[in-house]
Amino acid sequence: MRQYNTGYQFKEGFHSIFAHGLMSFAAVCMIVACLIIMGSFSLVAVNLDNTLGDLEAQNEFTAYIDDSLSETEIQKLQSQIEAIPNVSTVTFVSREQALQDYIQRYSDSENSDLFQSLPQEVLRNRFQIHVVSIEDISSTVQSVEQVNGIAKVRAELEIAQGFVAVRNVASAVAFILVMLLLVISLFIIANTIKLTTFHRREEIAIMKMCGATNWFIRWPFIFEGMLLGFAGAVIAFFIQWGIYSLILNAVANYGGLQLLDIIPFRNLAGRLGVTFGGAGLLIGGGGSLLAIRKFLQV
Amino acid sequence: MIKLIDIQETYDNGTKALKGVSMRIDDGEFVFLVGPSGSGKSTIVKLITGEIAPTTGRLMVNGYNMNTIHPRQIPGMRRTLGVIFQDFRLIEKKSVMENLSFVMRVVGASPREIAKRIPYILNLVGLEGKEHALPSELSGGEQQRVAIARALVNNPCVIIADEPTGNLDPQRSLEIMMLLERINRLGTTVLVVTHEKELVNRFSKRVVAIENGRVISDEMGGYYSDETI
Numbered sequence: 001m002r003q004y005n006t007g008y009q010f011k012e013g014f015h016s017i018f019a020h021g022l023m024s025f026a027a028v029c030m031i032v033a034c035l036i037i038m039g040s041f042s043l044v045a046v047n048l049d050n051t052l053g054d055l056e057a058q059n060e061f062t063a064y065i066d067d068s069l070s071e072t073e074i075q076k077l078q079s080q081i082e083a084i085p086n087v088s089t090v091t092f093v094s095r096e097q098a099l100q101d102y103i104q105r106y107s108d109s110e111n112s113d114l115f116q117s118l119p120q121e122v123l124r125n126r127f128q129i130h131v132v133s134i135e136d137i138s139s140t141v142q143s144v145e146q147v148n149g150i151a152k153v154r155a156e157l158e159i160a161q162g163f164v165a166v167r168n169v170a171s172a173v174a175f176i177l178v179m180l181l182l183v184i185s186l187f188i189i190a191n192t193i194k195l196t197t198f199h200r201r202e203e204i205a206i207m208k209m210c211g212a213t214n215w216f217i218r219w220p221f222i223f224e225g226m227l228l229g230f231a232g233a234v235i236a237f238f239i240q241w242g243i244y245s246l247i248l249n250a251v252a253n254y255g256g257l258q259l260l261d262i263i264p265f266r267n268l269a270g271r272l273g274v275t276f277g278g279a280g281l282l283i284g285g286g287g288s289l290l291a292i293r294k295f296l297q298v
Numbered sequence: 299m300i301k302l303i304d305i306q307e308t309y310d311n312g313t314k315a316l317k318g319v320s321m322r323i324d325d326g327e328f329v330f331l332v333g334p335s336g337s338g339k340s341t342i343v344k345l346i347t348g349e350i351a352p353t354t355g356r357l358m359v360n361g362y363n364m365n366t367i368h369p370r371q372i373p374g375m376r377r378t379l380g381v382i383f384q385d386f387r388l389i390e391k392k393s394v395m396e397n398l399s400f401v402m403r404v405v406g407a408s409p410r411e412i413a414k415r416i417p418y419i420l421n422l423v424g425l426e427g428k429e430h431a432l433p434s435e436l437s438g439g440e441q442q443r444v445a446i447a448r449a450l451v452n453n454p455c456v457i458i459a460d461e462p463t464g465n466l467d468p469q470r471s472l473e474i475m476m477l478l479e480r481i482n483r484l485g486t487t488v489l490v491v492t493h494e495k496e497l498v499n500r501f502s503k504r505v506v507a508i509e510n511g512r513v514i515s516d517e518m519g520g521y522y523s524d525e526t527i
Contacts, residue, residue, distance in 0.1 A: 008403055019391060203389050209347065210448070211377035212404040213370075 005216065013223030016196075023196040024228055030192050031232025031283060032239065034185035035276055038178055039240045042275070045174030046268065051261045052167045059134050059163070061155035063144050065125040074125065077149045081127060084147075086140045088130040095123040124151065135164050182279065189287030193225055194294075201295045214296050221288040229284020233276040240272065241265055299325055300346060300456065300489070305355035307341050307511075315341040317511040318355070323489060325455065328482040330498045331491045333508040339491045342508070343460050346489075347381060348372045360455050377405055380449025380486075384461035386441045388433040394420070394444050395429040398451050405452055415451060423447045423477060439470035446477060456487040463494060471497055 017024045063081065065074055074092065081090045093101070099120045129144065131137050141155045197204075207217050244265050251262050300323040307316040316338045323329050333339050344350045346359055348367065357364040360378040367375060388397050395416060402412045420426050423443040433441050442462060449457050459478060463471035475490070475497055482488040492498060498505060507515040 005403060005406060202387065206387050206389060207400070207404065208373075209376060209381050209387075210401045210404050211373045211375075211379075211452070213373045216404060 005219075009216070009219040010223050012220035014227060016220060016224045017227060020196045020199065023192070023199075024224075027189060027192045027196070027225075027228045027284075027287075028232045028235065030188050031185070031229055031280060032236045034181065034188065034283065035233060035236035035279060036240055036243070038181045038185070038279065039236065039272065039276065040243070041174060041177050041181065043240075043244060043268065043272070045170060045178075047262055048170050048174075049167065050263055052163055052170070059137070059159070060128050060130045061137070061141060061144075061153060063127045063129055063147075063150050064152045064154070065127065066149050066151045067124060069125075069149050073149065077147065078127065080147055081129065081144055081150075084140060084143045086132050086136045087144075088132045090130075091128040093126050093128055095120050095125050098123045098126060182283070185279075185283050186286050186290065189225070189229075189283050190290035193221070193228075193287050193291040197221065197291050197295055204292075204295045208296070217296060218289065218292055221292045222285045225284035225286075225288030225291075226281045227284070229280035229282070229287075230277060231280075232284070233280025236280070237273055237276050240276075241269070244268075299323065299358070299360065300487075301356070301358040302342070302345075303356040305342075305345065305352050305357060307338075307345065307350070308353045315511055316345075319508070319511070319513055320355075321506055321513060321516060323456075323487060325487055326482070326485060328479065328488045328501075328503045329490070330501075330503055330505045331489060331508065332493060332495070332498060332505055334493060337508045338511040339493075339508060340460065341511075343381075343458055343491055346458060347379060348375055373404075377452060378455045380452070380454040380457045382442070382445050382449050382457065382459040382462045384464035386433070386438075386445045386465075388441060388444055388448075390433055393430050393432055394425065394436075394447075397433070397444060398448055401448050401451050419447045419451050422450070422481075437470075438466050439473060442466060442470070442474050443477070446474070446481070450481065450486070454486065456489065457481060459488065459490045459492075461492055462490065463492065463497060468496075472500070475501065 065077065069077065078090050078092060081087060099118060102118070102123075129140075131140050137155065138157060138161075141153055141157070144150060145153045204217055248262050248265065300321075302319050302321050305316050305319045306314070308314050319338070319342065331339050331342065341350070345352055345357055345364065348359075348364065352365060359375060362371065362375040362378075364375075389400075392400070398416050398419065399412045402415065407415070416429070417426070420429065423446050425440060425443050425447065428436065428440065428444075433444065436444065442465075446457075446459075446462075449459075457478065462478070463474055466474060471494065478488050478490060479501065502519045504518050505515070506513060
């Protein structure tokens with residue numbers, strides 16, 4: 001006969017939202033505030049990760065080719081390097097091309113004329129090598145160094161390791177902050193719902209005296225909390241959307257922040273919506289569970 | 299059946315509420331539990347309803363051993379009881395119908411069973427036509443009738459009425475007591491906790507008198523007189 005209770009308990013939870021309108025409003029406001037704070041931190045973390053990822057993707061190192069190698073041998077060498085794990089692309093740059101690049105790069109500097117008269121023999125043929133994962137760049141550099149025909153390798157390992165460290169720290173800090181905010185939100189919501197529950201302690205005591213099990217009493221409160229949490233999540237989603245769009249426009253209009261690669265909201269909306277929905281249900285339902293615990297001891 | 303054997307109850311603050319109470323209430327009995335304030339009457343009710351556990355002694359309630367009962371079994375045990383309180387304890391925001399139906403929901407009754415049972419019970423307690431009224435729209439006597447209906451709706455073995463007439467005038471009190479007597483005649487065990495001697499004396503029932511945590515008299519067809527307490 002228990003199947004009759006689920007619908008009843010859901011209905012009770014739904015009615016209770018309107019029966020305690022002011023408290024419900026307070027709980028939704030708290031959920032919205034908590035989710036926006038959490039969402040903002042998460043979005044900053046995602047964008048930071050994305051920007052670092054882009055910078056990582058640009059990371060490369062240079063392998064200088066032994067001058068004694070013929071053109072055919074250089075082509076074989078290129079294939080050999082391409083076969084090394086973690087190597088993404090290998091681009092051959094001739095000494096002529098390298099000189100052109102130098103001249104172009106320093107054309108605006110005071111000493112640009114120095115490069116104009118530079119003989120191309122002072123430069124070597126080289127490979128520009130991109131890596132798949134920046135975390136494994138050290139071992140890739142070592143492997144390339146051991147290839148016969150490579151005279152020297154120049155890699156900015158400190159920069160690469162710096163990216164990895166920043167990315168790891170940023171991910172860890174964002175994760176800890178979001179978890180911390182989730183727990184804080186849970187307790188704030190629990191206390192808000194506890195105020196609602198306090199008004200209904202007599203009702204709970206009556207139910208207990210009539211032989212209601214703890215779960216029979218809990219479910220309407222959990223449904224109520226989940227509905228409030230979901231409503232809060234929907235509102236928070238749209239507010240977050242607005243805030244994000246404002247920031248996106250501000251970054252686009254401010255030249256100094258061009259380095260930041262902000263992800264368009266439409267690319268994040270799905271994930272953010274699911275996360276907000278899930279977090280809202282969890283915070284609302286979990287908060288109700290915590291709130292009602294004390295009042296069930298009758 | 300309710301059986302108390304040498305029950306002692308000491309509260310956390312050291313108060314000895316019961317000092318060796320033994321009594322037995324058989325199925326179908328009507329019993330008045332009488333005594334002055336602070337004598338231990340409410341403690342006996344709390345023990346029977348499982349709100350507190352006995353400090354020492356043995357307590358059986360409708361086949362449940364209250365000394366060893368698991369917290370998960372308490373809802374099941376409470377469904378064998380119907381409890382009526384002095385202050386009615388109705389849910390103010392629910393109508394009469396809803397106050398009764400949620401108790402049936404507790405035991406998993408279907409909407410059809412609820413729709414069939416509640417009019418019968420309301421008719422039994424004389425509240426036909428009041429299904430949709432809120433408790434605040436009813437008189438004290440009517441509210442207590444709703445409380446009695448709520449206690450009866452799941453057809454319990456025992457009705458425990460804790461000072462059921464404490465908030466009512468003499469005429470309404472008599473009506474409530476007559477209603478409880480009628481329910482008892484239909485086969486339900488009734489335990490009425492009261493200190494209204496005139497009311498007790500009007501009914502020739504078993505009276506268990508308690509004072510200072512001890513049973514001082516237990517007489518079949520007895521009465522509650524100044525000499526007894």
